[in-house]
Amino acid sequence: MSRIDESKEFIPVRIAVLTVSDTRDAADDKSGNTLVDRIEAAGHILADRMIVRDERDQIVEQLREWVNDDRVDVVISTGGTGLTGRDVTVEAHREIYEKEIDAFGTVFTIVSMKKIGTSAVQSRATGGVAGGTYLFALPGSPGACKDAWDEILEPQFDYRHAPCNFVEIMPRLDEHLRRK
Template structure:
């Protein structure tokens, strides 16, 4: 992937939300994996929390972070499957101004390389909400690695060419 070394790297402020009825910060392997990758890439992990699989609870976290000018991006892990308790995409639908359908499409295409047709069970998705990017990844460590290593590490790097999400941030709220 083309990184333009002549450009300055711009670290962004990221909040990480693990969505699970059973995980705690002590045993959140996917959250740990994502947190390590965020900081290793040079970004700032501003907040990290666990949320129950409840649309209203998830919305509480999302609204608070969307309204925080110190947070540019929210990453979620978990709750993107098809069971009754998997409600992360429904929560994102309630806050989004614009969907980013290509993220989920690309995630599933990449995931197919690892897990074959089982990727069809993923509802990974992304959106922009009041000027904040939100990316929802599945809860497995493999999915978190795929999503970060193959998509987000590049799109959240201001030096990535031909374009990236960071360079669009100043214009997200334009009318």
């Protein structure tokens, strides 16, 4: 089972939060607030925060901007992962990914099943890597954001987490882009 190796020093990562919604604004972005609160409580740095409409081109544009920004290590989006016609966040993410983290969606489903049973099947949460940046698309509910952060992302973004974690491989995520 996983554990925290107290002999290692915590390394904060820089995380941008993207809320995808046609109806939310800064005043009522509960899911975005949930993520920001947890990111900061864990000791990480909020690199940026935006709200965009459920428009694939707007989502792609913002994701690309952050992937190309050296001040962002991780992008977490919330909203637009469902099955309706306006839910295009997953497609936008996959347009950006160089590599998909296939197990993220599976693990998220397992975590969700414990909380909401078979309704977990309606989420298309996803994760991937592009340009040395991690990207994760979470559902738009505060509960889903809590579950994803508490059960998956917080441990994986803690360098002390053993047996392995996302932080320790960050320096090698873009090694294929470097000149040989």
